[in-house]
Amino acid sequence: MGLTKTEIFSDKQNQLATALKAIAHPARIAILQQIIAAKACICGDLALELGLAQATISQHLKELKTAGIIKGTIEGVSVCYCINDEVWNTLSKQLSSFFASNEIDAKSCC
C-alpha cells in the first residue's frame, strides 16, 4: 500500500496538509527565513549560505514553488525567489483558525 487515501478527506484537509508538508523541512524553513530576511533569494547564494548542494536547494525551491509559497522572477542569468504574499497570508489565516479552534474551556471529554 503506502499511498495516502486523500479521497476520504476534505479538500481543505488535503490542502492544509500539502501546504504544511511543503514547509515541514528544516532546509525549507531555513530557505524561507533567508528569503524573508532577504539575505539571499538566489539559488546559488542559498546553497552557499545553508551548506547544501545546489541541486538540493533547487529541489527544495521547486517544492516551495509548486506549493505556491514562493515565486521566482528571472533576473538575468539567475532567478530571484520571494514569498508569494497572497498564499502566505491565506495559509497564515488558515493555520490561525485551525489552532484557535481548540478552545481551552470547551472540553467535553478527557
Next chain:
Amino acid sequence: MGLTKTEIFSDKQNQLATALKAIAHPARIAILQQIIAAKACICGDLALELGLAQATISQHLKELKTAGIIKGTIEGVSVCYCINDEVWNTLSKQLSSFFASNEIDAKSCC
C-alpha cells in the same frame, strides 16, 4: 543518500519542522479536528469515523503523541486522547511569529 542533514540547522528550525511534519497529513489533521470537536477521542471511534484501519489510526495517534501534540489517558479498556494545550499553544505562537516575520513593506530584493 536520503538522510536529512539536521546538524546544519538550528534547534528551532528542526523542532518547528518536526512539529509541522506531525500535523502535515490529512488523516492527522482530521484526527486533531475530531479530538477538538470531541466527537471522538478514542482510537476505535476515530477509525470508524475516518474510515481508516484501527492499526493505521493507532500509528497516526502515536506520531501525534510522540510530537507532544496530544496526550492519552487510560479510560478502562480504551484510551482517551486530547490536545496537549501547552504544546499546542507554544506551536501556535511559534507559527504566528514565523508567518508574521514576512513584512509586506520591508522588501529589499525582487
Next chain:
DNA sequence: AATATTAATCGTAATATTGCGATATAGTAA
C-alpha cells in the same frame, strides 16, 4: 477462569522523500 473488547505492536509491501553528482538548459559576455 473464560471470554470479549480495545489499543499497541509487528511485519510487510507500496510509495515518497532526501541528497547529490552529473548533465542539460538558458542567458550573458568576450
Next chain:
DNA sequence: TTACTATATCGCAATATTACGATTAATATT
C-alpha cells in the same frame, strides 16, 4: 561563435512514510 555562469533536471542510493492484516497485551465482563 565560444566561453562562462546560474539554475533545472536526471538518475541513483539511502532512508522514511503510509496503510493494513495479524498478533499481542491489557482491561472488562460473564
